Amino acid sequence: MLLNASGCLDALVAPEIARQLDAFVTKTVTPLPREGNSPIRIAETAHGMLNSIGLANPGRERFLTDQLPRLRELGIPLWVSVGGFCAQDYAETCAALDGIAAIELNLSCPNVDEAADSAAEIVAACRATTSLPLYAKLSAAHPDVAVVATAVAAAGADGLSLINTLRGLALDPDTLKPILARSSGGLSGPSLKPVALATVHACYAATQLPIVGMGGIVTAQDVVEFVACGALHVALGTVLFADPHAPSRIREELAVVPMDDRYAAAHSSEKSLEFTAKALA
Secondary structure (H helix, E strand, O other): OEEEOOOOOOOOOOHHHHOOOOOEEOOOEOOOOEOOOOOOOEEEEOOEEEEOOOOOEOOHHHHHHHHHHHHHOOOOOEEEEEOOOOHHHHHHHHHOOOOOOEEEEEOOOOOOOOOOOOHHHHHHHHHOOOOOOEEEEEOOOOOOHHHHHHHHHHHOOOEEEEOOOEEEEOEOOOOOOEOEOOEEEEEEOHHHHHHHHHHHHHHHHHHOOOEEEOOOOOOHHHHHHHHHOOOOEEEEOOHHHHOOOHHHHHHHHHOOOOOOHHHHHOOOOHHHHHHHHHHHO
């Protein structure tokens, strides 16, 4: 499937773009409303972007009563990104969700304080409250993210979303002071791709779980490489800001990718081959 990375597309503002996807992933929902961090919150880099949005969202109650019913009108599967500051926050939101395709647990946002509980504890608490598919979104900043992936798999995660942004900093060339009000922010875009590929490769080898791969995907070749590393699905993020029609363009590019022996050999898993066949159908 082709999805968006959470927070990189407002489906209510651009429904025609959202409908280019196989499923839409919401911005992260927290129990209480959040205004997010103070501006400046976005800065361009040479090969990507820094953001320090800080999980700005209307909160769980308004999301459930206002936004979710309108998102259902899109007519495509919905994944809800869930955030919080302890396992109970996540679990309570998961318990309130139904009639959606999956839940993505945001366990790795670099622009807010870390959750008090471990990733595995959060997944276990959510697993106890819902039968919906749970995808754990992890950061490559951990010294051994494959260990975290194994732990969340044991706790009940059905899949992984890899990777979230990595902490970075950009300076104003005139003042040599941080551009972002929070100083640092989450790095996304093409510069993130090699890290994302390494993480997908390591976590698939460790868990064999379905993986949504993301981080610098711009072209069909990028999709091919993520699938070759073990991703079953892929998500588009920063590219959507510059090229909103990237989902349709990438599908067109995939349709002409040659399926020769070398290409097929790059896909080490049956799941990857299945995804590739569907993408090229």
